[in-house]
Amino acid sequence: MGRALIIGAGGVAGVVIHKCCQNPEIFEEICIASRTKEKCDYFKQKLDGGKTKITTAKVDADNVSELVALIRDYKPDIVINVALPYQDLTIMDACLETKTHYLDTANYEPLDTAKFEYKWQWAYREKFEKAGITAVLGCGFDPGVTGVFSAYAQKHYFDEIHEIDILDANAGDHGYPFATNFNPEINIREVTAKGSYWENGKWVETEPMEIKRVYDFPEIGERDMYLLHHEEIESLALNIKGIKRIRFFMTFSQNYLTHLKCLENVGMTSIEPIEFDGKKIVPLQFLKAVLPDPASLGPRTKGKTNIGCIFRGIKDGKEKTYYVYNVCDHEECYKEVGSQAISYTTGVPAMIGAMMVLCGKWNKPGVYNVEEFDPDPFMDALGKFGLPWKEDFNPKLVD
DSSP: OEEEEEEOOSHHHHHHHHHHHTOTTTEEEEEEEESSHHHHHHHHHHHTTSSSEEEEEEOOTTOHHHHHHHHHHHOOSEEEEOSOGGGHHHHHHHHHHHTOEEEESSOOOOTTSOOOOSHHHHTTHHHHHHHTOEEEEOOBTTTBHHHHHHHHHHHHTOSEEEEEEEEEEEOOBOSOSSOOSSOHHHHHHHHHSOEEEEETTEEEEEOTTOOEEEEEETTTEEEEEEEOOOTHHHHHHHHSTTOOEEEEEEEOOHHHHHHHHHHHHTTTTOOSOEEETTEEEOHHHHHHHHSOOGGGOGGGOBSEEEEEEEEEEEETTEEEEEEEEEEEEHHHHHHHHSSOHHHHHHHHHHHHHHHHHHTTTTOOSEEEEGGGSOSHHHHHHHHHTTOOEEEESSOOOOO
16 A cells, blocks of 8 residues: 655654554555664564565654655655654655655644644645645544544534543553653653643633542543643644533642652753753753653553543534543553553554555645544544544543
8 A cells, every 4th residue: 555654763653663564455664764773673673574564764853854865765655753742843844845644643842842732733734735745633642532532423423512521541550659651851841831721712721730630430440630731622622513611631640740749849840951060951851861761661561541532512402421432451552562551542543544644534635633534434443453442421521
């Protein structure tokens, strides 16, 4: 069917690579590219010999000319960006110059500002449309599958959706006093930023961790969860008909929050450069360097994740509720692809989204969030490739 250039060689990239190799009818060839080629070669050595042909390359994803040269040399049908969010725009620029389809799992984020929004990438809409290529934004789980869930609910169960609560629970235990399950820099910036939710056509801002709820998650049990700002709220507010309120909640243990507060109090979560020993360093980047690599957590992590959406709205003039979610087991993920469930739940949807583009089901020129496409073929693929979903038509609601 086609060939994909996968940029990145971390935990999520590892899952994408494994899943592409499990789907050789679609991904006949893949090239794994990263600043550190040895990481790419590791995956090639591990997975070579199957039906998918694997090559590797060294590339600096901050350098548009390097990216363009690689894309022109390899001639991929799609670029799957699982590098850092800071690099989204350079990779999009390279895709524009070479007229190559693009997909990522996280919105662009400037290095010097803790922002989670789509405006920089949405500005590319007309350029991608004129170039005749597709860009799919935020095709991980949240954002990603949560948007597909929303489109699916809108298509099949509601005339109007009035409220969406996105719930992200991780009941995994890795045994460390403190570690993050994905890129520490991104994770800590997200958690320490002010919270916000969408209500009646505008953003309502909250202090970090100000709003707490307790929810009894299927297969996990009761967990403390906190309201955060999350980028998919921004796109869902535009694309879901009749919406009045969207909130995003994520679970955190008291142990995690205590450690985080201590680090914040001593300035280690700051993104403002400081002078140290004659050099400029960013405290958060230094903290990332001393924390465990999320890719190393796989063999240590036990327990499950539960991520899903609760919808309230109207169908045929009557009030309706609907909850759709996925439960993923950390240990099962590690057995299959050598990663924990956080990377797995992000990497599988990225592969499926790329498959949707290559198959022509999600192929239309422009820049799109996932909820703007037909959700049905994506939902069908989720179960096939390891993320089966469950439904509840009478869920407990979040107050």
